[in-house]
Structures are given as C-alpha cells and as structure tokens.
Amino acid sequence: MKSSAVCLLLLSQAAAVLGTNAKYYHDAQEEKLARRDPRNHGLGPKTDVVQEQAQPAPRQPGADIVESAISELQKIPRSSRRRKHQSSGIIGATLRYLGKAIPTGPASAPSANKPSKAVSGPLLSAVELLEEAAHHNNSDALFLLAELNFFGNYSHPRNLHASYKHYKQLATAHGNTTAQYMLGLYHSTGIGNVVPRDQAKALLYYTFAAVRGDTRAEMATAFRHHSGIGATKSCEAAVRYYKRVADKAINWYRAGPPGGMSWVFQGWRISDDDGGIYGEGASVSSSGINSRKVNAYSDSTRAAIGDVIEYLDLVSQKGDSKASFNLGRIYYEGQRGLDRDYELARKYFYLAASRYWKKDNRIVETYTKDVERTAAQAAGYIGRIYLRGDGVVQNFERAKIWFDRGISLRDAQSQYGRGLMLLNGYGGKENVKFAMELLTAAANQDYAPAQVQMGRLYLDQGEPEDLRIANNHFELAARHGNIEAHYYLGEMVYHGVGREKLCGMAMSYYKTVAEKAEPLVSSWGDANDAYEAGDHELAFLEYLMAAEQGYERAQTNVAYMLDTGRSKIPFSQWFRKPRSEAELLENPGLALIYWTRSSRQSNIDSMVKMGDYYFYGIGTNQDVGKAVQCYTGASDYSQSAQALFNLGWMHENGIGLTQDFHLAKRYYDHALEVNEEAYLPVTLSLLKLRIRSAWNTLTHGSVHSIQDEPKKGKDWSLSEWIANFLEDDNIYYEDELNNDNMYEGTIGAGDEDFDDGGVVESVVIIGITMALVFLLWWRQRIQQAHAQAEEERRRNQGQGGHPPPGNPADGGDAFRGWAAGGEGIIVKWVIFLVIFLLIMGYILGGYWHAKRRLRKGLQPLAYHRCLVSRRAYQPPQYQASWPQQGGGGGYYQPDAYHMGNMAPPVYDPNRPPMYPGQPAGPPEGGSKVDPSQWRTEPTRRAPESNPAPDYAPPAGPPPANTR
Numbered sequence: 001m002k003s004s005a006v007c008l009l010l011l012s013q014a015a016a017v018l019g020t021n022a023k024y025y026h027d028a029q030e031e032k033l034a035r036r037d038p039r040n041h042g043l044g045p046k047t048d049v050v051q052e053q054a055q056p057a058p059r060q061p062g063a064d065i066v067e068s069a070i071s072e073l074q075k076i077p078r079s080s081r082r083r084k085h086q087s088s089g090i091i092g093a094t095l096r097y098l099g100k101a102i103p104t105g106p107a108s109a110p111s112a113n114k115p116s117k118a119v120s121g122p123l124l125s126a127v128e129l130l131e132e133a134a135h136h137n138n139s140d141a142l143f144l145l146a147e148l149n150f151f152g153n154y155s156h157p158r159n160l161h162a163s164y165k166h167y168k169q170l171a172t173a174h175g176n177t178t179a180q181y182m183l184g185l186y187h188s189t190g191i192g193n194v195v196p197r198d199q200a201k202a203l204l205y206y207t208f209a210a211v212r213g214d215t216r217a218e219m220a221t222a223f224r225h226h227s228g229i230g231a232t233k234s235c236e237a238a239v240r241y242y243k244r245v246a247d248k249a250i251n252w253y254r255a256g257p258p259g260g261m262s263w264v265f266q267g268w269r270i271s272d273d274d275g276g277i278y279g280e281g282a283s284v285s286s287s288g289i290n291s292r293k294v295n296a297y298s299d300s301t302r303a304a305i306g307d308v309i310e311y312l313d314l315v316s317q318k319g320d321s322k323a324s325f326n327l328g329r330i331y332y333e334g335q336r337g338l339d340r341d342y343e344l345a346r347k348y349f350y351l352a353a354s355r356y357w358k359k360d361n362r363i364v365e366t367y368t369k370d371v372e373r374t375a376a377q378a379a380g381y382i383g384r385i386y387l388r389g390d391g392v393v394q395n396f397e398r399a400k401i402w403f404d405r406g407i408s409l410r411d412a413q414s415q416y417g418r419g420l421m422l423l424n425g426y427g428g429k430e431n432v433k434f435a436m437e438l439l440t441a442a443a444n445q446d447y448a449p450a451q452v453q454m455g456r457l458y459l460d461q462g463e464p465e466d467l468r469i470a471n472n473h474f475e476l477a478a479r480h481g482n483i484e485a486h487y488y489l490g491e492m493v494y495h496g497v498g499r500e501k502l503c504g505m506a507m508s509y510y511k512t513v514a515e516k517a518e519p520l521v522s523s524w525g526d527a528n529d530a531y532e533a534g535d536h537e538l539a540f541l542e543y544l545m546a547a548e549q550g551y552e553r554a555q556t557n558v559a560y561m562l563d564t565g566r567s568k569i570p571f572s573q574w575f576r577k578p579r580s581e582a583e584l585l586e587n588p589g590l591a592l593i594y595w596t597r598s599s600r601q602s603n604i605d606s607m608v609k610m611g612d613y614y615f616y617g618i619g620t621n622q623d624v625g626k627a628v629q630c631y632t633g634a635s636d637y638s639q640s641a642q643a644l645f646n647l648g649w650m651h652e653n654g655i656g657l658t659q660d661f662h663l664a665k666r667y668y669d670h671a672l673e674v675n676e677e678a679y680l681p682v683t684l685s686l687l688k689l690r691i692r693s694a695w696n697t698l699t700h701g702s703v704h705s706i707q708d709e710p711k712k713g714k715d716w717s718l719s720e721w722i723a724n725f726l727e728d729d730n731i732y733y734e735d736e737l738n739n740d741n742m743y744e745g746t747i748g749a750g751d752e753d754f755d756d757g758g759v760v761e762s763v764v765i766i767g768i769t770m771a772l773v774f775l776l777w778w779r780q781r782i783q784q785a786h787a788q789a790e791e792e793r794r795r796n797q798g799q800g801g802h803p804p805p806g807n808p809a810d811g812g813d814a815f816r817g818w819a820a821g822g823e824g825i826i827v828k829w830v831i832f833l834v835i836f837l838l839i840m841g842y843i844l845g846g847y848w849h850a851k852r853r854l855r856k857g858l859q860p861l862a863y864h865r866c867l868v869s870r871r872a873y874q875p876p877q878y879q880a881s882w883p884q885q886g887g888g889g890g891y892y893q894p895d896a897y898h899m900g901n902m903a904p905p906v907y908d909p910n911r912p913p914m915y916p917g918q919p920a921g922p923p924e925g926g927s928k929v930d931p932s933q934w935r936t937e938p939t940r941r942a943p944e945s946n947p948a949p950d951y952a953p954p955a956g957p958p959p960a961n962t963r
Contacts, residue, residue, distance in 0.1 A: 060136075060138050060140070061136040062132070062135075062136035062141060063140070065129050065132055065133040065136075065138070065141070066129070066133050066138055066141050069126040069129035069133070069141070069144070070144075072122045072123075072129065073123070073126045073154055076121070076122050076126075076154050119156065119157065123154055123156060126154075127145070127148070127156070130145050134166070137169075137173055139170060139173075139174045139176065142166045142174075142179075143170055143179070145162070145166045146170060146182070147163075149163035150167075150182070150541070151538060158584075160192035160194050161192065161194050164194045167182045167186075168183060171205075177208075177209040177212045177213070177214035177217065178214065180205045180208045181206065181209045181216055183205045184202045184203070184205035184209065184217065184220065184548075185202075185544070185545060185548055186202075187199075187205065188202035188220075188548060189544060189548075189593075190590070191544070191590075199224075202230060203221065203224050203229070206220045207221055215245055215520070216521065216522075216545065218242075218245050219241070219242070219521060219549040219550055220548045221237075221241050222237075222238045222239075222240075222241035222245070222511070222514075223238070225241070226238035226550070227600065235504055236503060239494065239506050239510060242507055242510035242511050243490075243494065245510070245513075246487055246509075246513040248517075249487075249517035250483070250484065250513065252520045253484065253517065257388035257389055257390070258388055258426060259387070259417075259420065259449060260483075263519050264334040264336075264340070265335075266336075266525050267515075267522075267546075267551060268336060268528075268553065269553050269556050269560075270557050270560060270561070271283075271285075271557070271560045272285060276605060277605040277609055278605060282641075282675075282677070283642075284604045285605065287674075287675040288675050289639070305335070305338050309327065309338075312327050312330075316351065319355070321352045321370065321374040321375065321378075322352075322370060324348045324349075324352040324374075324378075325348065325352040325377060328346070328347070328349040328351075328352065328381060329345070330345075331345035331348065332345035332349075332390075342385065342390045345391075346392070349378040349381045349382050349385075350382065352375060352377075353375050353379055353382065355367070355371055355374075356372055356374075357375065373409070375409070376406050376410070376414070377413070379402045379405040379411060380402075380412070380414040381413065383399045383400075383402035383406060383413075384417055385399075386398040386399035386402065387399035387417055387421065396421065396427025399421065400418065400421065400427060403418040404418065407438070410441070410445075412442040412445040412450065413442070413447065415438045415442035415445075416438070416442040416447055416449055416450040416453070418438050419434075419435040419436075419438035419442065419450070420435075420439075422434050422435035423435040436457065439454050443473065443476075446476065448476075448477040448481075449482065451473045451474070451477035451482075451485070452473070452474065452482055452488070454470075455469075455471075455473035455477070455488060457470075458470035458473065459488065459492075464498070467492075470488075470492075471489070471492060471498050471499060474488045474489050475489065483517070486509050486512045486513050486516070487509070487513045489509050490508075490510045493505045493506040494506035494510075515549075521549070522545075522546045523542045524551075527554075527557075530542060531543075536561065536585065537585065539561075540584060543558050547594055552597075552601040552602075552603060555597045555598040555601070555606075556598045558590075558594045559592075559594035559595045559598060562586075562587050562588065562590055563591055564586075564588050564618060587619075588613070588619030589619040589620065591618075592610065592613045592618070592619040595609045595610040596610050599630070604634050604637050604640050604643075605640065605642075607630050607643075608630065608631065608640055608643045611629075611631045611634070611643070611646070612627070614630065615656075624656035625656060628647075628650065628656045631650075635647060635670075638670075638674060639674060640674070641671040641674045641675035642671075644667050644668075644670045644671035644674060645667070645668065645671045645681065645682065647667045648664045648665070648666075648668040651663045651667060652664035652685075652692070659703050660703065661692065661693040661696065661703055661705050662705065664689055665693075669682075669686075689706070693706040767838050771831075771835065775831065778827065
C-alpha cells in the first residue's frame with residue numbers, strides 16, 4: 001500500500017512536470033512560430049540596430065504620463081509640405097529670380113539658443129507632460145524632449161541647449177546609444193555654441209555608441225580613425241568598424257525581394273543646383289570635361305522631368321515602343337523629383353511588349369529590330385516585377401512566362417531572372433546546370449547582377465583558378481556600382497582570399513558598401529525633403545549627421561550652406577538686417593572644417609574653396625602659404641581653371657609666391673586650356689600682364705618678364721611633312737566615323753547621312769576671296785580710267801609731264817572727286833553690302849551648320865562656340881544596352897538619361913528620422929520611442945492600400961524552350 005502511494009505520488013509529480021514542460025514547449029513553439037519569418041522577401045535584416053526582443057520590458061516610472069503626452073501630440077494637425085517644383089521655361093526662371101530679388105523686409109533664421117515662438121495648445125500640454133515624466137527619469141520622455149528641441153518636430157521651437165541637456169541625461173542614466181551619438185555630434189561640431197568643439201571627446205562618445213552597435217556611430221568612428229580626426233590614423237580600427245556596417249548593409253540588402261533591396265539614390269550635392277560650388281562654368285563639376293555631362297540630380301533636370309514625360313507619353317501614344325519602354329523604366333526606377341509608380345511602370349512595359357507579342361502569344365506580322373529589342377527589355381522588367389512583387393502580388397509563374405519570352409530574344413535581365421529562379425528554386429525545382437547557362441549568358445552581356453551571381457558560384461569552389469574568375473566577375477560588376485560586388489571584393493581583400501591582403505583597399509570597399517545603403521544608415525531622404533521644402537536649418541542638421549558619418553557629398557552640402565562668400569541673390573540682402581552670430585547657419589569655422597574634409601576625399605572645388613578661406617582669413621587666421629598649398633594641390637588635377645588662375649594671379653603680384661610674369665602667363669594659359677569659359681578673364685589678365693612685363697623689360701626691372709617658349713620641334717623633310725599630314729587627316733576621319741557609329745540610329749528617316757563639316761567654311765573662304773579679287777580688279781580699272789582721262793586732258797592742252805602736287809584739279813584729288821560722285825557712292829555701297837552679306841551668311845550658315853551637327857549627334861566645330869549654347873541639350877539616345885544597376889540598387893541604361901521620382905511626396909516635418917520596423921518593447925531601462933533601443937523582428941513590407949490590378953498572362957506557352 002505504501003509503495004502504491006509512493007508510486008502514485010511519483011506519477012503525479014511526473015505528470016505535473018510533463019504537463020508544465022508540455023505547456024512550456026507549446027508556448028515556446030507558438031512564440032517561435034509567431035516570430036518566424038514568413039516567406040516574404042520584403043523583410044529587413046536582423047541587425048544590432050533592429051534586434052529581437054523575447055519579452056516585453058517592465059514599465060518605467062512615468063510611462064502613463066508619456067502615453068498621455070503622445071496622445072496630445074497626435075492631436076496636432078500634421079502640416080503637409082510638398083516639394084517645390086519649378087518650371088523649366090525662361091519666363092518661369094525669370095519670375096523666380098525676380099521673386100527672390102524683391103525685398104521682403106527683415107528676415108533671418110531662428111536663433112539656435114532661444115525659442116522663436118511660444119508653445120501653445122496640445123503641444124504645450126504634451127511638453128509639460130513629458131517634462132513631468134522626465135523628472136521621474138523616464139527614458140522615453142527624455143528622448144522625445146531631446147528630439148523635439150533638436151529637430152523642431154511638431155513645430156516645436158528649436159532649442160539646442162535644452163536638447164543637449166536631455167541627451168546628456170539620457171546617455172548618463174540609461175546608456176542610450178542614440179544620445180551618445182548625438183553628444184558626439186555636439187562636441188564634434190560645436191553647433192549652437194552649446195559646447196566648444198572637442199574632437200577627442202567627440203570620438204569618445206562615438207566610440208561608446210559604436211561599441212554597443214549604433215550604426216551611425218560606427219560609421220563616424222570609422223571615418224575618424226581613417227582621417228585621423230581626434231586620434232592617430234589607424235587603418236585597422238577604421239576597417240574594423242566599416243566592416244561591421246558593411247555586414248549590416250549587405251544583410252539588409254539580401255533581406256529584400258529576389259535580387260535584393262532597391263531604393264532611389266538620395267545623396268546628391270545641393271550645389272549642383274547652382275552649377276557647382278563656384279557656379280555654372282566656373283566649377284569643376286560644370287566645366288571642362290564635365291560640361292557636357294547631364295547631371296540627373298540637378299535642379300534643372302528635375303524641373304524638366306515633367307516636360308520629358310509629357311513628350312515621351314505623346315510619342316508613345318503614336319506607337320513608339322522605345323518611348324513606352326523608357327516611360328516604364330522612368331516610373332519604375334524613380335529619381336529626384338519623381339516618385340516610383342509601379343502601376344504606371346507596368347502599364348507602359350505591357351504597352352511596349354504588346355507591339356511585338358499578341359494576346360494569343362503570337363508575334364505580330366510586321367515589326368522592326370528596335371521593336372523586338374524593346375519588347376525583350378520590357379519582358380525582362382515585367383518578369384522582374386512579378387518575381388519581386390513590386391506593386392503586385394508575387395507570382396513566380398507569371399515571372400517565368402515573361403522571363404522565357406525575354407530569353408527567346410536574348411534579353412540579359414530575363415536570363416538573369418530566370419537563372420535566379422532556377423538557382424534558388426523559386427516556383428519550381430532547382431536546376432543549377434541550366435541556371436549556370438542562363439547566368440553565364442547574362443554575364444557575357446555585361447549585366448552586373450548576373451556577374452555577381454557567377455562570382456559567388458566560382459567563389460564557393462575555392463580553387464585558385466576559380467577565385468581568379470570570381471574576382472574578375474566581381475570587378476566587372478563593381479564598374480556599375482553593384483553593392484554586392486563591392487562587398488565581395490572587400491571580403492576577398494580583407495581576408496586575403498584570391499587577392500593580396502591590403503587594409504586600405506578593403507576599407508575603401510567596405511566604406512563604399514556602407515555608404516550605398518542610404519535608407520539603412522543615413523538620413524539623406526529627410527535632409528533632402530527638408531531642403532526642398534525650404535526648412536534649411538533642419539536640412540542642415542540632417543546633412544550634418546550624414547557628414548559626420550563620412551559622406552563626402554554631405555560634407556560639401558554642409559560647407560556650402562555655411563559658406564559666407566555665397567549669395568544667390570545679393571540684391572535681396574541689401575534690405576535685410578545683419579544676421580546674429582549665434583544663428584545656426586553662421587559658422588565659417590565649421591564651414592572650413594567641412595571644406596577640408598571634403599577636399600581630402602578628392603573634391604577639387606572644395607580644395608580651392610579651402611584655399612580661399614585661408615587666403616582671406618575666413619573662419620581662421622589668414623595664411624597665404626596654406627592657400628598656395630591648396631591651390632597647388634587642386635591644380636595638380638588639371639581640372640580647376642579657378643585654381644590655375646589664382647596661382648597665375650599670385651605669381652603676377654608676388655603674393656605668396658615669387659613674382660614671375662613668365663610663370664604667371666603659364667598658369668593663365670593653362671587655365672584657358674582647362675576651361676574655355678575662362679576666355680574673358682584670362683584674356684584681360686594676359687593683356688594687363690603683357691603691359692606690366694613690357695614695362696618691366698623697358699625699365700630693367702627685377703621681375704622675370706615673359707619670354708618665348710623654347711621650340712623643341714624638328715625640321716621636317718617634305719616626305720615627313722606629307723606623311724604626318726596624311727596621318728592627322730586619317731585620325732580626323734576615324735574620329736568622325738566613330739562619332740557616326742556612336743550615334744547610329746538617332747538620325748530620323750527624313751534626315752540625310754552625310755558629312756557637311758567643311759561646307760560653310762569653304763563657302764565663306766571662297767566668298768571672301770572673290771570679294772577681294774573683285775575689289776582689286778575694280779580699283780585697277782578705276783586707276784586706268786583716270787590715267788587715260790588725265791593723259792587725254794594733257795594732250796588736248798599741250799602740256800607734258802605730271803601736274804604739280806597738291807593741285808586740286810589733278811592727281812589724288814581726282815579719286816576723291818570720283819568717290820564723292822554718284823558712281824563712287826554706288827560702288828562703296830555695293831562693297832559694303834557684299835561684306836555685310838558675307839558676314840550674315842557666315843553667322844546664319846554657321847548656326848544652321850552647328851544645329852545640324854547637334855541633331856546628328858556630332859560635336860560642334862571650333863567656330864561654333866559663339867553661335868550655339870555651350871551646354872547644348874543632348875537628346876537621349878535609346879541604344880541597345882542592357883539595364884545596369886544604379887547606386888540605389890535600381891537598373892538603368894548607361895547611355896539613356898537616368899530618370900526618377902515624379903509625383904511629389906508629402907514632407908512631414910514632425911517625423912523624426914527613424915529606422916524601419918515596429919517596436920515590440922524596449923529593453924529594461926530603454927526607450928520605447930528610440931529606434932536604436934528596439935529589439936524586434938526585421939522590417940516587413942507594408943501592405944499596399946491600393947494595389948495595382950493584376951494583368952492576365954498571355955495564353956499559350958512562351959516561345960522559349962525551358963528545361
């Protein structure tokens with residue numbers, strides 16, 4: 001009986017334990033299943049920025065007060081600001097200029113120290129509640145108060161002192177990494193004169209945050225070790241931090257749909273809206289070899305996007321397949337000033353494909369090669385849309401159908417997409433052999449994603465020859481800016497696999513990968529939206545954070561906004577009060593810092609600007625010697641006419657350099673060779689220089705005067721001269737032939753394809769020669785007539801010899817009398833009209849000739865420079881080139897214009913910069929509203945509120961053979 005009782009007791013205990021374990025296992029499995037990533041390729045990465053949290057953290061003191069404050073903030077109406085679109089016409093530009101030039105009374109930016117307006121209404125209630133919760137040391141309240149005072153969310157007045165105090169308390173009491181990063185920003189820049197600049201203390205705060213995994217702090221710390229800011233240069237430390245960010249970036253990229261994440265590139269320079277740092281034609285970015293490059297991110301390009309789309313839509317409606325395809329690509333890729341619209345993109349891709357394939361899968365009877373090529377590319381994009389689920393429900397079967405269509409026409413994107421499906425088993429079984437064949441075919445057409453996949457497959461083999469082939473594939477893909485290619489090259493160099501182990505090269509690759517993942521690591525989008533909405537102070541703060549992370553373009557933007565020597569509309573500043581020195585955008589010392597950092601990342605204009613600051617003593621003590629070093633460093637690139645001109649001026653006047661007129665002339669001449677737009681200032685300077693040099697020579701001055709350059713050429717024989725002449729002539733015709741081949745297909749059906757390069761020149765030369773011959777013949781005839789008349793008169797009077805000089809009736813006065821008569825007046829007017837007609841013919845003929853060469857895609861000749869615009873519009877060339885990956889993960893054609901965003905997005909100034917993801921609860925003592933403290937699942941793509949309708953696939957099997 002006792003044994004039975006013991007057995008029953010043991011059984012009951014075992015059952016209880018098993019029941020508890022079963023319940024725990026069941027709950028754990030449910031939690032695991034709940035946290036399991038669904039088959040959704042829109043997931044974000046699980047990084048230390050967005051981490052998992054198994055259990056919710058205990059509530060902090062004052063949590064109820066914070067929730068009440070958030071409810072009050074939600075009552076505030078959100079202001080809707082949209083990007084400002086500017087018309088591209090002359091009238092619109094003139095009206096904008098006049099509108100800016102009209103004085104609007106005293107206007108200045110808000111002070112960085114004092115609030116510019118009172119807080120009232122729900123905002124006041126929310127602030128009071130947050131301050132009450134902050135007294136309880138609530139991390140959420142401290143974070144919200146710091147963000148409100150720093151970014152000015154919900155129209156809260158900016159107060160950098162109060163923001164620093166809250167960040168300081170948050171970092172000290174809770175170890176918040178965002179607060180530590182922001183404290184590093186304060187000490188690094190000294191913004192608002194809150195704390196003095198202290199680079200060592202800034203590095204300390206950045207390091208604290210970076211060690212705990214804050215992505216922005218990791219980039220800032222890496223850049224400081226790389227540049228030696230606040231510490232000695234250390235490639236090992238820099239590459240360690242950059243690799244951590246690159247690992248996060250590549251995991252985030254791969255967590256996207258098949259093919260990786262895609263985004264619109266945001267990191268442009270705001271100075272490009274004005275033609276560069278020094279303006280149109282004077283900056284390196286808009287002069288010399290860069291003058292003919294179309295900047296897809298400039299303000300002028302953005303303003304003309306609407307006109308381009310309207311024109312392409314009109315041409316598309318007339319049956320142009322290229323226009324339809326390019327419209328689809330424009331809406332699919334997105335760009336500055338043009339949002340992505342997957343529904344419209346799919347519509348135009350279907351339109352381009354329908355001009356080659358019928359609904360029953362048959363091919364139209366009459367089609368051209370251009371229509372076939374365009375349909376193949378459109379099929380590749382449609383397949384990609386269904387493969388990734390861009391604007392539609394992900395459908396591997398439809399993706400396969402369209403990829404097979406493109407494969408039948410040898411489209412590279414279709415080959416890559418189908419190969420990716422077979423390689424990973426999307427929509428069917430894996431077939432590595434067939435996938436390799438398709439990926440190889442796409443890689444042979446220089447398609448970057450396919451080259452990356454081939455490199456990965458060879459890299460997995462591990463043999464030396466396989467590693468060499470993999471490296472070649474990665475280098476080919478890296479030419480197109482592929483983020484994965486840069487990452488693999490960095491990994492190979494860092495670990496010494498298949499390549500020499502080099503710290504500097506590995507760091508460069510990792511830095512490129514980290515900076516390419518803009519949506520993950522930076523606030524570029526918020527900065528650009530704020531700048532285009534007119535909130536320059538908020539844009540400055542956002543650019544400042546990106547600049548601290550090492551973005552060269554952000555460093556240029558910060559320095560450009562702080563530049564005291566720049567004024568778009570000087571006239572409007574005459575009627576305004578002088579700004580206070582405490583204002584946020586009045587900091588020449590900080591501007592010099594970022595000009596310097598930008599110049600160290602190979603920005604030539606920034607290097608020249610840094611020299612200007614040292615020369616004039618802006619933001620620092622005047623130091624002409626450092627200015628000379630900056631100008632000399634910029635001139636070594638032979639791209640900055642401004643730097644060369646400055647060195648010439650300094651040699652001419654003996655300021656900072658030895659006074660030497662001969663060297664000054666060399667620099668002036670070099671400046672003109674680099675940039676033809678410098679013709680006027682260089683010519684005037686050379687004129688003054690020659691006068692000074694001549695006077696120096698006459699007075700036996702001590703300055704080295706201008707001398708003739710030594711001639712190194714040798715005397716050619718007749719045979720050598722003829723041979724060199726023929727060689728130069730052949731080179732000229734080869735260049736013309738190459739230009740014709742480059743722009744083949746751009747000439748309309750009604751245009752004639754012939755070279756009329758020397759027609760106008762020949763006509764002008766022949767006309768002038770005939771005019772001179774006619775004048776000489778006419779003058780000789782007049783002289784003979786006068787001589788015969790004089791001889792006849794003397795014979796009648798019986799006089800001999802010549803008349804005495806000065807006789808008004810004879811000699812030279814006879815010609816004056818004839819010229820004053822009717823016949824002379826007629827002859828003079830005829831000569832004048834002939835010369836006038838020749839000049840007008842030269843101008844009109846030259847203008848017609850220049851325009852005709854531009855229409856044919858040829859470069860204007862030398863004498864055309866005064867007849868056509870220097871930066872004449874180059875029409876887009878729709879050549880047969882496969883889409884390539886852009887900086888943001890998108891794909892575009894290299895020789896077509898790179899377009900982007902159309903419909904203006906809504907700018908919300910109340911939203912602080914956040915990382916993707918929804919909070920599942922902060923850690924103990926953490927902040928619920930600070931993204932860097934969250935531990936949650938990766939970001940999932942939000943469902944669309946208005947998804948695009950599905951298009952029915954064409955009936956029948958695709959025309960390609962599948963395996």
